[in-house]
Amino acid sequence: xxxxxxxxxxxxxxxxxxxxxxxxxxxxxxxxxxxxxxxxxxxxxxxxxxxxxxxxxxxxxxxxxxxxxxxxxxxxxxxxxxxxxxxxxxxxxxxxxxxxxxxxxxxxxxxxxxxxxxxxxxxxxxxxxxxxxxxxxxxxxxxxxxxxxxxxxxxxxxxxxxxxxxxxxxxxxxxxxxxxxxxxxxxxxxxxxxxxxxxxxxxxxxxxxxxxxxxxxxxxxxxxxxxxxxxxxxxxxxxxxxxxxxxxxxxxxxxxxxxxxxxxxxxxxxxxxxxxxxxxxxxxxxxxxxxxxxxxxxxxxxxxxxxxxxxxxxxxxxxxxxxxxxxxxxxxxxxxxxxxxxxxxxxxxxxxxxxxxxxxxxxxxxxxxxxxxxxxxxxxxxxxxxxxx
Amino acid sequence: xxxxxxxxxxxxxxxxxxxxxxxxxxxxxxxxxxxxxxxxxxxxxxxxxxxxxxxxxxxxxxxxxxxxxxxxxxxxxxxxxxxxxxxxxxxxxxxxxxxxxxxxxxxxxxxxxxxxxxxxxxxxxxxxxxxxxxxxxxxxxxxxxxxxxxxxxxxxxxxxxxxxxxxxxxxxxxxxxxxxxxxxxxxxxxxxxxxxxxxxxxxxxxxxxxxxxxxxxxxxxxxxxxxxxxxxxxxxxxxxxxxxxxxxxxxxxxxxxxxxxxxxxxxxxxxxxxxxxxxxxxxxxxxxxxxxxxxxxxxxxxxxx
Numbered sequence: 302x303x304x305x306x307x308x309x310x311x312x313x314x315x316x317x318x319x320x321x322x323x324x325x326x327x328x329x330x331x332x333x334x335x336x337x338x339x340x341x342x343x344x345x346x347x348x349x350x351x352x353x354x355x356x357x358x359x360x361x362x363x364x365x366x367x368x369x370x371x372x373x374x375x376x377x378x379x380x381x382x383x384x385x386x387x388x389x390x391x392x393x394x395x396x397x398x399x400x401x402x403x404x405x406x407x408x409x410x411x412x413x414x415x416x417x418x419x420x421x422x423x424x425x426x427x428x429x430x431x432x433x434x435x436x437x438x439x440x441x442x443x444x445x446x447x448x449x450x451x452x453x454x455x456x457x458x459x460x461x462x463x464x465x466x467x468x469x470x471x472x473x474x475x476x477x478x479x480x481x482x483x484x485x486x487x488x489x490x491x492x493x494x495x496x497x498x499x500x501x502x503x504x505x506x507x508x509x510x511x512x513x514x515x516x517x518x519x520x521x522x523x524x525x526x527x528x529x530x531x532x533x534x535x536x537x538x539x540x541x542x543x544x545x546x547x548x549x550x551x552x553x554x555x556x557x558x559x560x561x562x563x564x565x566x567x568x569x570x571x572x573x574x575x576x577x578x579x580x581x582x583x584x585x586x587x588x589x590x591x592x593x594x595x596x597x598x599x600x601x602x603x604x605x606x607x608x609x610x611x612x613x614x615x616x617x618x619x620x621x622x623x624x625x626x627x628x629x630x631x632x633x634x635x636x637x638x639x640x641x642x643x644x645x646x647x648x649x650x651x652x653x654x655x656x657x658x659x660x661x662x663x664x665x666x667x668x669x670x671x672x673x674x675x676x677x678x679x680x681x682x683x684x685x686x687x688x689x690x
Numbered sequence: 691x692x693x694x695x696x697x698x699x700x701x702x703x704x705x706x707x708x709x710x711x712x713x714x715x716x717x718x719x720x721x722x723x724x725x726x727x728x729x730x731x732x733x734x735x736x737x738x739x740x741x742x743x744x745x746x747x748x749x750x751x752x753x754x755x756x757x758x759x760x761x762x763x764x765x766x767x768x769x770x771x772x773x774x775x776x777x778x779x780x781x782x783x784x785x786x787x788x789x790x791x792x793x794x795x796x797x798x799x800x801x802x803x804x805x806x807x808x809x810x811x812x813x814x815x816x817x818x819x820x821x822x823x824x825x826x827x828x829x830x831x832x833x834x835x836x837x838x839x840x841x842x843x844x845x846x847x848x849x850x851x852x853x854x855x856x857x858x859x860x861x862x863x864x865x866x867x868x869x870x871x872x873x874x875x876x877x878x879x880x881x882x883x884x885x886x887x888x889x890x891x892x893x894x895x896x897x898x899x900x901x902x903x904x905x906x907x908x909x910x911x912x913x914x915x916x917x918x919x920x921x922x923x924x925x926x927x928x929x930x931x932x933x934x935x936x937x938x939x940x941x942x943x944x945x946x947x948x949x950x951x952x953x954x955x956x957x958x959x960x961x962x963x964x965x966x967x968x969x970x971x972x973x974x975x976x977x978x979x980x981x982x983x984x985x986x987x988x989x990x991x992x993x994x995x
Contacts, residue, residue: 418764425791433782438842500835503742503774504795507769660706 313343315677318401319377321382321404333376340375344368406492410472418506422514425501430518430534435487436525439480443526444533447473462542473530474581478588481523482609485592488515489679490605493577494689502688509680511599514680516676519589527582535574544570564662583668588613590675597683695720695875696741696843698987703736707750710736712899713750717960718877718892720842723869725890725907726879729990733899734879735775740846741877742772748848754843771790771796771840773849777832781821785812785831788820789838795796796839844868846878851883858882862889867926887892887982897990910985917978918961919950922970925949931968938959950978 320335345368349360430436451469469577489512492498502508527538538544546567551560565573592609694717711733718724728734739745741752743763752759757766779788807816810830820828829852844913849865850858862885868874870962871951880886886893887907894904903910917939922928926946932941932951939951939961951961958975965972 305698421794421797424792429780429783429786432780432787495781496776497780499742499744499774500778500792500832501743501795503767503770503772504792505764505770506764506795651761670810688739689745 309343309474310374312677312681313340313371313375314378315405315673316343317378318382318405319670319674319677320601321379322666324636329568337372337376340547341368343375344371360599397425404472415507415510419510419517421512421620422506422510423517424516426514427521428486430503430522435484436522439477439484439591440529443473443480443530446476447533447643448537451541451668452584456542460542461547462538462544463574465537466574467543469534469537470531470577470581474527474532474585477523477526477530477585479613481526481585481589482521482592482613483606485589485594486596486605486609487521487602488519488593489596489683490599491596493599494601498688508684512593512680512683516590516593516679518592520586523585527585528576531578546570580661580664580668583672587668587671587675590672590679594675594679594682597679597686600689603683692719694718695755696877697753698737699748699749699753701737701740701752702749703733703740703745704748710897710899711740711750712746714722714896714899714901716894716901716904718843718875720875721869721873722891723865723876723878725886725893726896727881727883727886727893728879728896732896732990733893734896735847737896738772738774738845741845742769742774743767744774769843770845770846771836771838771843771950772845773832773836774847776851777828777835779820779823779828779831782819784817784847785820789831791836791988792835793838796841801816802838808841809837810834811860812964825853826857829853829895830857831863833864837864837874840872841874843875843877846876848880849878850880852881857883865889883981883986884982893982895986895989902989903985907982910982915954915977916980917942918952918958918985919976919978920949920951920961920965921947921950921973922965923973925968927952928965928968928970928972931964931970935964935968969981 316339317336320332320339324565341364345363348367352477447469451465454465454468456464488499492501502511511687535544545571546565548563549562549564553559591612595608595612596605599608696716696718698714698716700713700715701711702709702713712739714733726734726737736745738889740747741759743759746760754766754770757763759766759770764957779785780791781789786803787806789807793803804813804816807813810833812827812834814829815823815827820831823831827850833846833849836846845922847862865876865878866889869876878886878890889908893907893910894906895902920928925943929941929943929949932939932949936957938953939957941949941951944950951957953961955977961975962972
């Protein structure tokens with residue numbers, strides 16, 4: 302029986318860090334179960350081909366020698382991660398996990414010496430995306446959606462430019478999310494279907510490096526979408542209504558003048574806007590990575606796009622689509638879909654209602670963990686499948 | 691014998707119940723042109739796809755310069771270029787941009803893209819989007835991408851597909867020049883057996899997932915004499931004698947006053963004896979060898995795609 306490679310162990314650690322980030326706070330016992338199952342899969346799957354056809358004893362041997370040690374390692378890693386988070390880092394799990402991934406990534410790079418190769422691939426992928434119609438067309442559509450929403454919004458009495466910004470950003474980011482899902486879904490499946498994947502894969506690069514490069518370029522695209530949509534909404538709102546203090550006119554009492562009450566200063570509102578844009582951009586990155594993950598599962602564009610849209614709909618309106626009771630959904634999702642939708646709406650609608658900074662934190666956390674999980678799973682899956690397209 | 695540049699050992703690929711490759715073994719020496727031929731569905735493209743890293747073998751290994759192409763891919767693939775089936779490119783990019791993409795991947799020198807475009811006769815079309823290229827132009831661009839970055843081994847799957855006769859001649863010239871001047875080794879599959887026969891030093895014939903014949907073309911065909919062409923002082927008299935004494939050899943008159951007989955090397959001694967006894971010693975006896983096509987059909991039981 303061969304021992305697991307350093308690469309496999311690094312992948313496993315990355316997966317357990319993700320389990321820690323995604324489940325530990327919500328499902329402490331579930332995290333142990335998930336980590337154990339992941340370890341079992343990582344240890345057992347590579348040994349199955351050689352055990353196949355040699356009877357149940359060979360399968361048991363593979364389980365004992367490959368699956369169980371890694372399952373134990375994974376489960377044992379969770380308290381170590383707890384300790385690292387408590388002792389070495391601030392109580393913020395977000396910063397801990399954000400730091401953990403680059404550390405694992407750097408170790409992986411040092412192991413394979415692949416930084417230079419990934420850099421070359423990023424250049425190639427960026428050239429392809431830049432010259433294609435999808436990015437330019439998508440950016441144009443997202444900006445138009447933002448501006449049209451801003452233009453068609455009829456402000457209520459006393460509503461400030463912030464409301465226009467919030468409405469238009471909501472529409473712009475929603476459009477961008479779909480477009481990035483499409484960009485992600487076409488990244489690999491599109492190339493397989495088009496036949497160009499068979500031309501580029503034989504070159505001296507690992508498949509995981511290709512996926513990492515595609516993921517990096519999608520992150521750049523997501524940031525571009527975020528910046529341009531934000532710029533369009535904010536500039537329009539600022540130019541038409543102004544982005545000043547949020548105020549309310551309090552009618553005067555007998556013998557008094559009307560009073561203008563400041564709800565929020567423009568400075569505080571700008572801070573909220575900044576947080577919202579960053580969080581929404583993180584969710585764009587997550588959408589692109591989920592698209593990339595789906596893309597790695599299919600050999601042609603149509604099923605990849607269909608699966609992406611199903612996922613999009615399931616995440617956005619899972620409660621309606623699945624028709625499941627709330628208790629069940631709470632067991633499946635870290636946050637139930639309608640809460641997710643509410644979170645997005647509240648973040649998008651604005652900030653002149655009740656501002657909840659915890660939403661920003663949760664949004665960040667969820668989006669980045671989803672993005673990392675999507676990218677890691679895509680790298681792993683694409684590296685192991687046959688390509689017939 | 692020197693270590694082979696490409697070595698395939700016990701390469702096996704199963705698709706569920708279908709056994710596409712049944713443990714094939716072959717060796718390709720550096721600097722040679724190796725023809726890989728077989729009927730449709732014999733396992734040629736599966737083999738090439740495994741070499742290209744597109745699919746994983748069920749069992750077995752392929753080594754390039756001693757590096758396993760599956761487990762030690764980076765150093766192995768550094769010197770490998772492939773062209774699998776019909777080449778496809780990014781339709782929105784020009785021919786030059788497409789080739790530049792592959793040039794970057796292969797870390798080719800700057801001038802190499804223009805040089806290769808000229809070599810395959812695409813300089814004038816270099817700035818046009820590949821979406822508007824004909825099949826033949828795409829095929830030539832595919833050949834160019836397979837040569838970029840000075841590879842050691844070039845694997846070409848049906849490289850003459852879709853090419854007109856002048857383009858076929860051009861590709862043949864390019865392959866021979868690259869082999870002669872740069873020492874590039876070629877591994878090519880083709881249905882055009884005449885091209886394989888004229889281009890390749892060695893061939894491997896694959897049939898139903900197994901290598902049924904392998905070796906230098908001359909050696910393979912040398913054991914395949916199908917008859918003899920004789921020239922005698924009096925051809926008519928010699929033909930009459932042979933018709934009487936060696937009717938089994940189906941003697942008949944050929945072009946230029948030759949007499950043709952059918953049979954292998956074992957016929958030669960008797961042929962000489964009969965003609966000498968009849969006072970018609972042959973001036974020349976030229977063996978008629980099988981063509982690669984006939985040999986191929988024989989080896990693949992007449993199943994030709």
